[in-house]
Amino acid sequence: xxxxxxxxxxxxxxxxxxxxxxxxxxxxxxxxxxxxxxxxxxxxxxxxxxxxxxxxxxxxxxxxxxxxxxxxxxxxxxxxxxxxxxxxxxxxxxxxxxxxxxxxxxxxxxxxxxxxxxxxxxxxxxxxxxxxxxxxxxxxxxxxxxxxxxxxxxxxxxxxxxxxxxxxxxxxxxxxxxxx
Numbered sequence: 001x002x003x004x005x006x007x008x009x010x011x012x013x014x015x016x017x018x019x020x021x022x023x024x025x026x027x028x029x030x031x032x033x034x035x036x037x038x039x040x041x042x043x044x045x046x047x048x049x050x051x052x053x054x055x056x057x058x059x060x061x062x063x064x065x066x067x068x069x070x071x072x073x074x075x076x077x078x079x080x081x082x083x084x085x086x087x088x089x090x091x092x093x094x095x096x097x098x099x100x101x102x103x104x105x106x107x108x109x110x111x112x113x114x115x116x117x118x119x120x121x122x123x124x125x126x127x128x129x130x131x132x133x134x135x136x137x138x139x140x141x142x143x144x145x146x147x148x149x150x151x152x153x154x155x156x157x158x159x160x161x162x163x164x165x166x167x168x169x170x171x172x173x174x175x176x177x178x179x180x
Contacts, residue, residue, distance in 0.1 A: 100115060
């Protein structure tokens with residue numbers, strides 16, 4: 001076997017063993033529902049890490065031709081004075097978990113962190129208007145399947161069939177400190 005053929009075979013075996021991918025780029029080790037469940041676990045973990053607790057609700061779940069996006073919207077007001085702390089908690093948690101930080105937007109009004117898990121899920125925390133935090137998890141390309149809504153209940157109102165979601169409306173002695 002030539003060195004080039006050996007390198008190709010090795011690369012394909014490594015790809016298959018690490019990520020379950022095949023030649024069409026799709027992961028064969030999970031389908032869209034399993035990817036949605038993994039995204040929920042990622043979101044559960046980061047939100048459980050934030051202390052004091054913030055109130056959150058589900059954002060829309062969307063699917064592409066081979067990917068799933070789960071979203072959670074924080075309904076607790078995160079004041080301008082506390083945004084750095086909020087972002088810091090998440091950044092440290094993701095780094096400790098082995099996530100690769102891909103980019104940080106240090107904008108004063110709309111900061112964000114973009115990261116990726118070891119298994120290829122893209123994770124984002126962005127702060128929007130009125131200090132509202134948004135979490136998003138995008139799956140890698142996986143096998144097509146039906147995707148059910150998340151079974152994780154929000155820790156506040158569900159805001160079912162409400163679009164757009166309201167601005168943050170929950171005050172926290174800590175996270176909202178200094179917000180008017």
